[in-house]
Amino acid sequence: MATTLPMIDYEKIKKVHDAPLEEFYTSGHRTCQGCESALVMRDFAKASGPRTIATGATGCMYVANTSYQTTPWVIPWMHTQLGAGGASAVGMAAGIRALMRKGKIAKEKINIINFSGDLGGADMGLSGISAALQTDYDLLIILYDNESAANTDIQATGLSTYGAVTTFTPSGKKRRIMQRRWKKNVAPMLAIGHPTCRYVATASATFPALDFMNKTRKALNVGGPTFIHTFDPCPKGWDFHPGYSRELGELGIKCGIFPLYEILDGKVTYTYDPHKKGRIPVRDYLVKQGRFAHLIDEDFDYIQGMVDTMWEEWELPGIAPIKSGLEMASR
Amino acid sequence: MTTAAQPTDVWEHELLLTGCQAVSHAVKLADVDVIAAYPIRPYTEVMDQLSQLIADGELDAEYIIADSEHSQFEIVKHASSVGARAFGGSSGTGWMYGMEALAVTATDRLPPLFLVGNRALDDPGAFGVEHNDAMSVRDLGWLICWASTAQEALEHVFIGYRVAEDKRVRMPMALAMDGGFLTHAQHMVKVPTLEAVKQFLPPYDLGDRVLHPDNPISVAPQVNEDWVMELRRQNWEAARRARGVIKEAYKEFNGVFGSHGSQYDNPYFTEYMTEDADAVLIGIGAVCMPTQTAARRLREKGHKVGYVNLRWFRPFPTEELRACLGRFKGVGVIDRDFSQGSPDNGGILLQDVRSCLYPLRGDGPNVINFMGGLGGRDISIDECIDMYERTLAAGRGNVPEEIVSWIGLRE
Ligand SMILES: Cc1ncc(C[n+]2csc(CCOP(=O)(O)OP(=O)(O)O)c2C)c(N)n1
Ligand code: SF4
Ligand SMILES: [Mg+2]
Numbered sequence: 157m158a159t160t161l162p163m164i165d166y167e168k169i170k171k172v173h174d175a176p177l178e179e180f181y182t183s184g185h186r187t188c189q190g191c192e193s194a195l196v197m198r199d200f201a202k203a204s205g206p207r208t209i210a211t212g213a214t215g216c217m218y219v220a221n222t223s224y225q226t227t228p229w230v231i232p233w234m235h236t237q238l239g240a241g242g243a244s245a246v247g248m249a250a251g252i253r254a255l256m257r258k259g260k261i262a263k264e265k266i267n268i269i270n271f272s273g274d275l276g277g278a279d280m281g282l283s284g285i286s287a288a289l290q291t292d293y294d295l296l297i298i299l300y301d302n303e304s305a306a307n308t309d310i311q312a313t314g315l316s317t318y319g320a321v322t323t324f325t326p327s328g329k330k331r332r333i334m335q336r337r338w339k340k341n342v343a344p345m346l347a348i349g350h351p352t353c354r355y356v357a358t359a360s361a362t363f364p365a366l367d368f369m370n371k372t373r374k375a376l377n378v379g380g381p382t383f384i385h386t387f388d389p390c391p392k393g394w395d396f397h398p399g400y401s402r403e404l405g406e407l408g409i410k411c412g413i414f415p416l417y418e419i420l421d422g423k424v425t426y427t428y429d430p431h432k433k434g435r436i437p438v439r440d441y442l443v444k445q446g447r448f449a450h451l452i453d454e455d456f457d458y459i460q461g462m463v464d465t466m467w468e469e470w471e472l473p474g475i476a477p478i479k480s481g482l483e484m485a486s487r
Numbered sequence: 488m489t490t491a492a493q494p495t496d497v498w499e500h501e502l503l504l505t506g507c508q509a510v511s512h513a514v515k516l517a518d519v520d521v522i523a524a525y526p527i528r529p530y531t532e533v534m535d536q537l538s539q540l541i542a543d544g545e546l547d548a549e550y551i552i553a554d555s556e557h558s559q560f561e562i563v564k565h566a567s568s569v570g571a572r573a574f575g576g577s578s579g580t581g582w583m584y585g586m587e588a589l590a591v592t593a594t595d596r597l598p599p600l601f602l603v604g605n606r607a608l609d610d611p612g613a614f615g616v617e618h619n620d621a622m623s624v625r626d627l628g629w630l631i632c633w634a635s636t637a638q639e640a641l642e643h644v645f646i647g648y649r650v651a652e653d654k655r656v657r658m659p660m661a662l663a664m665d666g667g668f669l670t671h672a673q674h675m676v677k678v679p680t681l682e683a684v685k686q687f688l689p690p691y692d693l694g695d696r697v698l699h700p701d702n703p704i705s706v707a708p709q710v711n712e713d714w715v716m717e718l719r720r721q722n723w724e725a726a727r728r729a730r731g732v733i734k735e736a737y738k739e740f741n742g743v744f745g746s747h748g749s750q751y752d753n754p755y756f757t758e759y760m761t762e763d764a765d766a767v768l769i770g771i772g773a774v775c776m777p778t779q780t781a782a783r784r785l786r787e788k789g790h791k792v793g794y795v796n797l798r799w800f801r802p803f804p805t806e807e808l809r810a811c812l813g814r815f816k817g818v819g820v821i822d823r824d825f826s827q828g829s830p831d832n833g834g835i836l837l838q839d840v841r842s843c844l845y846p847l848r849g850d851g852p853n854v855i856n857f858m859g860g861l862g863g864r865d866i867s868i869d870e871c872i873d874m875y876e877r878t879l880a881a882g883r884g885n886v887p888e889e890i891v892s893w894i895g896l897r898e
Contacts (some may be wrong), residue, residue: 187882207700211565219709227705232566232698235705235867236561237587243558247521247565248571248698254520254571258547260690261570284561287554 162267164265166373169366184228185221189191191400192388193217193273193300195361197367201231205371208267209295211236211244213281215273216390217300221390232240241297242284243274245381249293251381266377268294274301274315278342289350289381296375296382299342302390310393316411318462320447320457322393327450338462343385344475347419350441351439355382357418357427363406367427371418376421387414395446407441415474424475431465438463442483497560497683501552504676505517506669509534509750510602510662512676513644514675516576521566521573523551525559527581529666530604534576558579560588563599568706572691573599575748578666579606582620592659594722595707597713598691605665605772605823607862614666615863616871618824619769621663622800622835628722630660630729631801635775637674639798640664642708642740642749645688647734655728660874665823666692668773677748682821686741686806705749713856727803755804758811760786761793766856766878769795770811770821771836774866778821781871792875797836805843817882818852819874821894823860833891834858853881859894868895 168173180201187194201208210233211219218235221228236244238462249268255261261378264363270288285297304322305311311324312335321327347356357367357376368386375382391397391406395403408414409428412435416428439456442448451459451469471478504512510533515520522541522720524534540546553559556577563575577585582603592599607613621631630651633819634640643662651660664670694704710718715840728866737754759775760782761767768778775796780888785792795811797804812818822834828837833856857874860866881887 203504206703209569209698211698222705222708224708224710224714227708229705230703232700232703232705234565234698235708236565237557239557239592240561240588243561244565246551246558247523247567249570250521250523250551251569251571251573253565254547254549255569257522258518260520261699267857284558287558291551291792365493414751 164205164267164376166377168370173364174370178202178210180230181228182208182230184223184226186223187220188392188398188399189214190391191216192361193302193390193400194221194287196298196300196386196388197221197271199361199369200271200372203369204267204269206231206377208264208269209248211241211248211270213241213270213272213276214258215237215305217271217273217277217348218303234304236270238276239280240284241270241277241281242286242288244297245270245384246288246291246293246298249291249295253293262484264295267296267331269296269298271298271300273306274303275301275313278340278366279314285383286349289346289353291381293381293445296372296381296384299383300388301386302388302393304390304393306390306393307343315342318459319451321450332450332452333455335428341477343383346383348476353381353383354378355418355420358385358387358408358414358416360387360405360416362402363409364428367416374418374420382422393447396444400444404441404444407436407444410436411438411441412443412467412474412482413438415466418476424472433482435463435467488830491687497679497744497746498677498722499680501675501677503673504637505531505671506637506664506674507602507604507671508536508610508641509641509674509676511512511540512639514676515540516679516681517572517644517688519548519647520571520737521549521551521563521575523553523559523562523573523575525553525556525581527578527606528635528670529606529670530576530578530602532670542585553808556585557588560592563590563601564588564597567597567599568595570691570693570808574601575599576604578604579681580609581633583608586623586766587695589629589659591625593624594718596657596722596725598648598657598785600647600651600657600660600662602726603661604666605663606666613862616666616668616772616823617861617863618835621661622824624661625801625835628656628658628726629801630656631663632660633663633771633797634669634773634801635736635796635798637672638749639667640669641676641678645684646736646740648691649688651727653732656725656732658725658729663772665773677893679744683743687740694853709853726802732803733802733834735789735798753807755797755799755807756811757796757798759794761795761811763791764793764815765791766819766875766882767793767795767812767818768819768821768871768874768878769797769836770823771797771841772823774821777866777868781868781875784868785872785875790875790879791838792879803839803843809843809847812840813847813851814881815852817878817880819853819857819878819881820854821857821859821874824857825861831856831891837891853884853886855881855886856891858891864895865897
């Protein structure tokens with residue numbers, strides 16, 4: 157039983173100076189210098205504003221973020237379990253809807269936003285997020301992806317880049333590469349698998365400027381359950397100087413290993429379109445990170461080949477790993 | 488099925504209901520806001536009933552079919568955190584699947600109510616009752632209470648929410664009932680009027696701990712060794728205060744419903760033919776039926792035996808039960824659960840009863856343990872007679888070297 161509520165109707169932020177000045181994620185956290193996941197927090201809170209309740213799954217954005225008595229959150233925030241991101245948003249959205257419908261609290265639009273890390277959201281909590289995207293609640297799930305279980309000291313997850321050294325996938329004398337899984341294609345999986353979920357996007361907190369804040373606003377404006385997957389360079393886990401976080405995000409997108417797009421009602425828009433702008437070599441992105449220092453030419457070639465396939469052979473370039481599906485069907 | 492029972496101020500009507508159906512009526516009357524469901528026998532029937540009530544427009548609540556028990560319990564927990572009265576439930580292995588969520592619901596000090604239709608844990612599969620599922624949260628800050636009739640089940644939804652939501656308590660509530668024997672057995676149940684329920688059960692108010700943009704708090708931040716002790720201590724104090732709040736709740740309950748036929752003399756347990764008894768059996772749940780029949784038969788032959796039906800397991804009614812059991816010479820504890828490798832290698836209830844009686848030392852009763860009814864196996868009246876006889880013997884001093892024995896076991 158849905159209750160129709162007035163939407164907040166956010167405006168698109170056109171210039172950096174037009175971004176709201178108020179912060180809803182402020183001092184008090186103790187994330188690493190150069191932590192892009194922390195910027196994701198700051199930006200979604202800024203974009204969504206004060207009529208928001210957030211839940212945060214276990215991970216760096218809980219443990220490093222929210223120490224007792226020094227919370228950075230100005231909006232109400234609650235911890236949720238590692239794999240419970242989707243369920244936490246559903247529970248709150250359901251509670252709020254029932255209370256409003258039954259006249260127990262005032263009727264207004266309240267944003268429910270969950271953020272989960274790549275291990276929590278894309279591995280353990282995938283089923284819960286999938287279930288959340290099948291509901292008709294207004295909720296936004298942000299998968300902040302630093303490509304490792306960063307909080308537990310950098311272990312590989314289903315979203316870690318092929319070849320990356322982590323504490324579970326070291327490079328050794330016999331095996332140069334232990335991380336042999338190709339990054340799970342989460343956002344498209346969720347978009348394709350949930351036809352009634354109207355908005356799915358990928359984003360980076362810093363490139364292109366304002367893109368993530370505007371995607372957050374778009375998700376909230378569109379309403380219903382929505383999903384954004386962010387690409388967050390992590391100086392500690394990726395082993396680079398914190399001064400280069402923004403640049404690495406940009407390189408990752410420009411080399412095509414992390415495709416940037418949004419899908420609204422099934423329509424894909426590339427927010428960084430390599431077809432028009434070209435792709436830089438993946439190697440230029442990889443060599444700037446200590447986690448790939450052990451790779452040799454054949455590894456770079458393999459990764460480049462996979463990325464080329466994504467963009468040149470997939471029916472929906474960079475998004476859906478289906479080749480020539482339409483031709484087959486028409487034959 | 489409606490009988491001719493006269494409606495009164497407090498009772499709307501009398502219906503023939505299973506335990507699960509009785510709970511669904513109570514959930515409706517308690518004006519629950521959010522329900523999260525996941526199928527597992529035998530508790531599921533309550534969710535089947537509730538979905539029908541919603542479909543028919545008789546209950547106004549959000550109804551969410553979760554993707555797992557872990558999600559189900561997290562949905563219930565988070566709904567509770569924004570101030571919604573929330574209901575969930577499970578059985579056996581489903582309850583265990585959501586264990587992490589059950590632990591945090593208690594440490595977050597949120598008060599939803601869950602129905603646990605007790606079921607044996609896998610492996611191997613068995614639909615029948617065992618109490619290990621509900622008892623698995625006994626150390627985590629939960630209120631745990633067993634109903635042994637459908638009427639009690641209905642009434643303990645109101646009592647449960649009232650105690651759990653009380654500002655002095657705020658602990659989640661597990662209302663347990665024996666799978667099959669109560670979840671699916673029909674009893675005549677008096678269903679109260681909404682007015683009477685409202686008189687007893689105030690609306691849920693999480694006060695300054697509610698998550699809402701007007702109350703921008705941070706809930707459950709990382710505390711580490713700095714604060715966890717103090718927070719555990721608060722849970723401990725809540726569990727201690729719960730004892731008093733439970734007493735108050737039953738007093739109020741008796742005030743509203745007592746003169747109309749639903750009266751609880753003792754919140755924690757019910758005594759049956761215990762006056763002047765030499766030996767008693769104590770157990771939990773539906774085993775009260777054969778044990779009481781057996782007690783009657785033995786009394787007819789002049790044996791002084793009685794039965795203690797334990798209702799509240801957490802908080803454990805230590806002082807009340809010590810005063811009660813201290814009056815007898817022999818106590819036989821029936822466990823429909825197991826605690827392998829525990830001090831006596833017996834049941835869970837045995838450990839609690841023995842530690843509760845410990846201060847009586849030599850003045851206390853001799854205690855023996857019966858493991859029985861596991862996986863839903865019937866405990867017969869004859870077996871109960873046998874247990875009474877052995878407990879009488881223990882009371883006379885014939886305590887076997889191995890105090891744990893298995894009842895109804897194929898040799
Ligand atoms: C059920 C459960 N298993 C394991 C952990 C330990 N743990 C805490 S944070 C974490 C890593 C989470 O990784 P991710 O979701 O990617 O977030 P990040 O730390 O990278 O921000 C793990 C494994 C936990 N908290 N809960
Ligand atoms: S380890 Fe990575 S994700 Fe965690 S706080 Fe540091 S930079 Fe951020
Ligand atoms: Mg991570």
